[in-house]
Amino acid sequence: MALIVQKFGGTSVGDANRIRHVAQRIVATHNAGNQVAAVVSAMGQSTDELVDLAGEVSDNSYPREMDMLLTAGERISMALLAMAIQDLGVPALSLTGSQAGILTTANHGQAEIIGIRADRVRDGLDHGRIVIVAGFQGFSPDSRDITTLGRGGSDATAVALAAALGADVCEIYTDVDGVFTADPRLIPDATMLPEISFAEMLELAGAGTGVLMARSVEFGRRYQIPIHVRSSFHEREGTWVKETTMEEPIVRGVAYETNDAKVTIHGVPDQPGVAARVFEPLAEAGVNVDMIVQNVSTAGTTDISFTVAKSQAEMARTVTEVVAAGMRAGGVDVDTEIAKVSLVGAGMKTELGIAGRMFRILADHAINIEMISTSPIRISCVVRGRDVDAAVRSLHDGFALGDPTKEAAQ
């Protein structure tokens, strides 16, 4: 008997039919002799609808009350799912984040999980029940308030709960088959990876692969809970994210991100402390900086470029213009027409020459590289936004990541 945590997103429980379908899936796992705890998101677009409703009532932001409002969403889906499961003859129990003991910081809207008191979930499982837990939500013991976990919160709930229960696996059900060598919508012969390490998955998530967010992967890595990313539409296995023991391939996949903007400060005096004067105020303003590049100094001045999320680009411009004026720099440019292309693979850290090969492939396709950033297992290049498809395709081909059988079929 295994203990399995299964997570179903909003699309999987979008209407009554889909809820019944998910119920069948969970009950099949239970009837195969496993203990199952299911983590569920709010139905379809219901969270967005609640956000809109709040916008109708008020133009202001009230994070505590927004969390109170949004947590109604999972309450609805989890209760309905528990009904559908019981229709199939298995006792089920739905628990809110608070009832399931999901303890978080008091930081409304983007609370962090600080611990899980899983007694009630475990008690339900030990009594032969399927336990449904609301994703995305928790309870702050400090403020005694209901909190939400922000983007990717339901995945985080699932992996953290799996860790607290000592589950054998955390299954993340999604609308794709698994994790691919590149986005299959863009690259038809992209190959699904049967297995990937936590470290590689973290880099892919950070580089724009949306299947699983970094915070969930981090939980899995820390507590060594295998995460199985798989389709909710069929029974085939997907991608296992886990500590791999096998020899790893050099390059695992190509990821891209088109939601970034590039900010450049021209003519910055090249002297100590300049970088701090730029990036401290950005951090204070809550702007999340990704890549940073400082050019070689020419005639005593240099250019500093960095990337931020497009949604924070205007905030970054405002802060940076003040800083630039203060240091008598030349001026600030914000460029939203960029994209980031990344190559990820644990084998890179021992294999030399991957970066050079990557740059050569891009050059051969007349794709200009504007910024570069690297980690031991990742190389990212900023390119023009219009070049992103060609960049991903050329790298995927150039590193022979495609499935030859699919290639032949085209």
Add this chain to the structure above:
Amino acid sequence: MALIVQKFGGTSVGDANRIRHVAQRIVATHNAGNQVAAVVSAMGQSTDELVDLAGEVSDNSYPREMDMLLTAGERISMALLAMAIQDLGVPALSLTGSQAGILTTANHGQAEIIGIRADRVRDGLDHGRIVIVAGFQGFSPDSRDITTLGRGGSDATAVALAAALGADVCEIYTDVDGVFTADPRLIPDATMLPEISFAEMLELAGAGTGVLMARSVEFGRRYQIPIHVRSSFHEREGTWVKETTMEEPIVRGVAYETNDAKVTIHGVPDQPGVAARVFEPLAEAGVNVDMIVQNVSTAGTTDISFTVAKSQAEMARTVTEVVAAGMRAGGVDVDTEIAKVSLVGAGMKTELGIAGRMFRILADHAINIEMISTSPIRISCVVRGRDVDAAVRSLHDGFALGDPTKEAAQ
């Protein structure tokens, strides 16, 4: 400084505009120097929509999960209301039934309030906040589950909370001006009662006056919390329900109920124990019996008639037919074309002849009386359904309950 509990129903918070309007009302009370706790129902028809959604998922009844589902409704309205209040510059805090310490029995769908641990509400009020409490919902300390209170639950929450806080008044905001001598939709010159005793209000509620349900009045009576039933559309005072000290008028008002059915068992052997054999199985089947009349025996047999809610009429028929067969009675009739008309007034218990006058007035209007039941301060008659308007009107006129100024205006 007074401590005031204000309750707003689903219609009052039906959309964003109405929520802002309710917020203004609450803030005005607060800014006049009062402490305010507001109890709020789910928005408009949202509870019905959730019930429909459950019906799409499952044909079966899962009371625990249904309560989990339905309590999403108040969660939404209370969070939105707290936002709207804070927009007006007053700190506000929304609390679920559980957070507000509303302790109930574990009887899902119709839980009873067994106590209120109001510390958190009081703490919020003492910190200058307006505290919003979800109506209709509570928490069972025995099962550790979320419960709902059934029909009239939000009013019950409000009055019980007022009792626990030792509030000066519990204001019930509604879409009518107050409690009238008769239904103003039926009787244009019906008079609003500025004041009515708990006992009279209990009888009116039991006799079909829908403004306030008996369970809330009972709470008010037990803890001596004045209840002020008033309109959410204007500022004028409505009806105060409280322990009256003044001389009471003989007749306070006329109520009617058209949702009852009459069940008759013919030819019942007139012997000891017969009534128990009929009504014990009905109670076991959960059928709520209102009036009971047993005719004088003729030739060793008698007829027993009783009224039940129309929604329970078929259940009552099934149970009663089994019983009737078992005691070799004549047969069972179910009549859904009836109505109950009641005269209520605390003065009746000392004033003789009210019943006779009531029967005379109905006879003068050719209205046949099919059943009669009385309490010290109420007389109820079952009549044909088609006669109900005429019965209410003739009694309202006959006991001179109308407002002479309105009468003249017609």
